[in-house]
Amino acid sequence: MGLTLTEKIIKDHLVVGEMVKGTEIGIRIDQTLTQDSTGTMAYMQLEAMEVPRVKTKRSLAYIDHNMLQEGPENMDDHIYIQTVAKKHGVYFSKPGNGICHQVEIERFGVPGQTLLGSDSHTPTGGGIGMLAIGAGGLDVAVAMAGGEYYITMPEVVKVELTGKLRKGVSSKDIILEVLRQCTVKGGINKVFEYTGDGVKTLTVPERATVTNMGAELGATTSVFPSDDMTKAFLEAQGRGEDFTALSADSDAVYDQVVKVDLSTLEPLTACPHSPDKVVKVSEIEGLKVNQVAIGSCTNSSWLDLMKVAAILKGQTVAENVQLVIAPGSKQVLTMLAENGALADLLNAGARILECGCGPCIGMGQAPCTDGVSLRTFNRNFKGRSGTVSADVYLLSPETAAISAVKGVLTNPLGKVELPDIEMPKDFLINDNAVVAPAPEGEVVEVVKGPNIKPFPLAKPLADTVEGKALIVVEDNITTDHIMPSNAKLLPYRSNIPYLADYCLAPCDPEFPQRAKDNDGGFIIGGQNYGQGSSREHAALAPVYLGIKGVIAKSFARIHKNNLINNGILPMVFENEADYDKISLGDNLMIDNAREQVNAGKIVLKNKTKNEEYPVLIEVSERQKEMLQAGGLINLMRSKN
Numbered sequence: 001m002g003l004t005l006t007e008k009i010i011k012d013h014l015v016v017g018e019m020v021k022g023t024e025i026g027i028r029i030d031q032t033l034t035q036d037s038t039g040t041m042a043y044m045q046l047e048a049m050e051v052p053r054v055k056t057k058r059s060l061a062y063i064d065h066n067m068l069q070e071g072p073e074n075m076d077d078h079i080y081i082q083t084v085a086k087k088h089g090v091y092f093s094k095p096g097n098g099i100c101h102q103v104e105i106e107r108f109g110v111p112g113q114t115l116l117g118s119d120s121h122t123p124t125g126g127g128i129g130m131l132a133i134g135a136g137g138l139d140v141a142v143a144m145a146g147g148e149y150y151i152t153m154p155e156v157v158k159v160e161l162t163g164k165l166r167k168g169v170s171s172k173d174i175i176l177e178v179l180r181q182c183t184v185k186g187g188i189n190k191v192f193e194y195t196g197d198g199v200k201t202l203t204v205p206e207r208a209t210v211t212n213m214g215a216e217l218g219a220t221t222s223v224f225p226s227d228d229m230t231k232a233f234l235e236a237q238g239r240g241e242d243f244t245a246l247s248a249d250s251d252a253v254y255d256q257v258v259k260v261d262l263s264t265l266e267p268l269t270a271c272p273h274s275p276d277k278v279v280k281v282s283e284i285e286g287l288k289v290n291q292v293a294i295g296s297c298t299n300s301s302w303l304d305l306m307k308v309a310a311i312l313k314g315q316t317v318a319e320n321v322q323l324v325i326a327p328g329s330k331q332v333l334t335m336l337a338e339n340g341a342l343a344d345l346l347n348a349g350a351r352i353l354e355c356g357c358g359p360c361i362g363m364g365q366a367p368c369t370d371g372v373s374l375r376t377f378n379r380n381f382k383g384r385s386g387t388v389s390a391d392v393y394l395l396s397p398e399t400a401a402i403s404a405v406k407g408v409l410t411n412p413l414g415k416v417e418l419p420d421i422e423m424p425k426d427f428l429i430n431d432n433a434v435v436a437p438a439p440e441g442e443v444v445e446v447v448k449g450p451n452i453k454p455f456p457l458a459k460p461l462a463d464t465v466e467g468k469a470l471i472v473v474e475d476n477i478t479t480d481h482i483m484p485s486n487a488k489l490l491p492y493r494s495n496i497p498y499l500a501d502y503c504l505a506p507c508d509p510e511f512p513q514r515a516k517d518n519d520g521g522f523i524i525g526g527q528n529y530g531q532g533s534s535r536e537h538a539a540l541a542p543v544y545l546g547i548k549g550v551i552a553k554s555f556a557r558i559h560k561n562n563l564i565n566n567g568i569l570p571m572v573f574e575n576e577a578d579y580d581k582i583s584l585g586d587n588l589m590i591d592n593a594r595e596q597v598n599a600g601k602i603v604l605k606n607k608t609k610n611e612e613y614p615v616l617i618e619v620s621e622r623q624k625e626m627l628q629a630g631g632l633i634n635l636m637r638s639k640n
């Protein structure tokens with residue numbers, strides 16, 4: 001039986017486990033990337049592992065998320081990342097060089113390699129045939145240190161593309177169609193693998209748009225084959241030597257099939273407030289628009305912006321619309337400047353932003369109150385734009401550009417005369433905004449501004465674990481409750497002592513001080529504790545406050561992993577009714593904790609009420625080892 005492309009790449013990188021679907025496997029990581037919002041913590045974790053030099057084939061540190069410099073904190077973080085990268089063998093992409101995923105595709109992605117990034121849109125690399133996966137910062141730090149990355153052996157979905165896109169319909173519409181069919185929950189523990197005749201009609205940047213937004217399916221990743229189109233792209237980027245032809249075997253067996261006929265596809269849009277609320281643009285055409293934002297790691301390539309420039313050439317942005325454009329990289333912006341397309345954008349009345357995430361992460365350009373914002377981005381959750389009352393629609397660059405001119409949501413099909421835009425034979429190559437690491441052995445001073453505080457580590461698991469129930473929370477507590485993240489707190493991502501004062505504050509503002517006064521203790525949670533983003537800070541702040549364990553009715557998967565990685569015991573009530581028996585301030589104790597954790601079953605004693613509750617600790621053998629050591633970093637150190 002033949003293999004899918006996904007299986008071939010996994011087979012080449014498999015170091016732990018067997019390729020049995022649904023089981024845990026460990027894979028070797030070739031390349032890593034970080035961005036600034038998750039990067040500071042990832043590099044502090046790498047430093048804590050005491051690994052002098054990264055062991056990957058190549059690691060990159062990008063600055064693209066938080067480039068507003070209203071106070072010294074952000075630039076201090078940039079300098080820390082730059083110096084720590086130089087010391088440990090990591091390439092540093094300066095602010096202004098571009099969005100991590102766009103630059104990665106242009107300059108560093110290699111077909112057939114694995115890429116682990118501390119950003120959920122790392123799967124963009126699948127556009128060039130990489131197995132590219134988003135993960136928490138600690139997982140990326142472990143990969144940089146030479147450790148494997150653990151995933152559930154995925155199911156593979158065959159996405160069969162037939163036909164050819166019509167002018168005015170773009171690859172953004174392909175992924176919106178897949179989201180319409182599969183929904184935001186449709187990709188869990190799955191890889192979406194693109195096949196069929198339609199694939200060879202799509203350029204690498206178009207493929208990258210599709211794999212980028214595959215993240216919204218909740219998928220492990222998405223991947224395209226590496227073919228003549230990939231070869232031409234790499235050669236035009238001066239990297240022809242990085243090409244390898246890759247595809248699935250003709251008799252590969254897939255777990256699910258999704259079909260998209262490119263020739264009949266129409267321009268689509270994801271309506272507020274979810275990327276899978278997809279309708280045809282023609283169904284809601286005429287909606288009055290306040291803002292159009294073009295860019296993000298989904299749609300800011302040279303090809304995307306050339307199409308936008310072609311539509312805007314000689315036109316004027318409508319009176320009621322503000323049009324903002326953030327090119328994806330220095331390469332893109334410089335090429336537009338040199339070929340005159342930038343002048344077409346400016347002449348039409350567009351505002352040009354620097355090459356970075358900007359409005360996509362809510363850094364500036366928040367829409368007006370109750371505004372309608374059309375965006376070429378990948379997420380439209382309520383409030384992400386910075387304006388809670390705004391309605392954000394996700395769509396293609398073509399739809400965005402024509403709508404900016406007309407002032408209302410407009411279907412580009414039949415309304416725009418797009419010229420044929422050929423991909424360049426030679427992209428403009430100038431990597432002078434990428435700083436190479438220092439040669440091995442050279443002394444480099446790591447500069448840590450006052451905002452960068454030591455990183456909290458749990459202690460190895462004691463034989464007796466005891467403390468008070470410091471907070472009792474209800475069902476569905478999110479990582480936003482546990483560790484709020486907003487524009488005010490974002491500059492403090494490298495300052496856990498500062499952030500810890502906001503830990504669980506939306507549930508109980510006195511919790512952080514209570515935890516400090518009692519030298520730590522336990523959190524009591526309801527169902528689905530820790531749902532939401534993969535934010536690792538929701539485990540790090542509790543570590544800093546001395547939290548030894550969380551006893552909940554159930555956990556969200558990623559948060560549970562983050563607790564384990566950081567040495568906090570995630571326990572579930574065997575009898576859910578016991579949740580009601582624990583009160584704030586009760587003295588709790590676990591005897592013979594090391595032995596009981598290994599057994600997976602724990603007797604939790606409530607000394608205040610003289611009661612005992614059976615609780616379970618449902619983790620793998622590897623995770624038990626981590627908990628015994630007091631977290632992954634302590635475990636790595638003990639093995640070095």
Ligand code: SF4
Binds near residue numbers: 064121297298360361
């Ligand atoms: Fe994330 Fe948006 Fe930046 Fe992409 S452009 S990496 S989605 S913040």
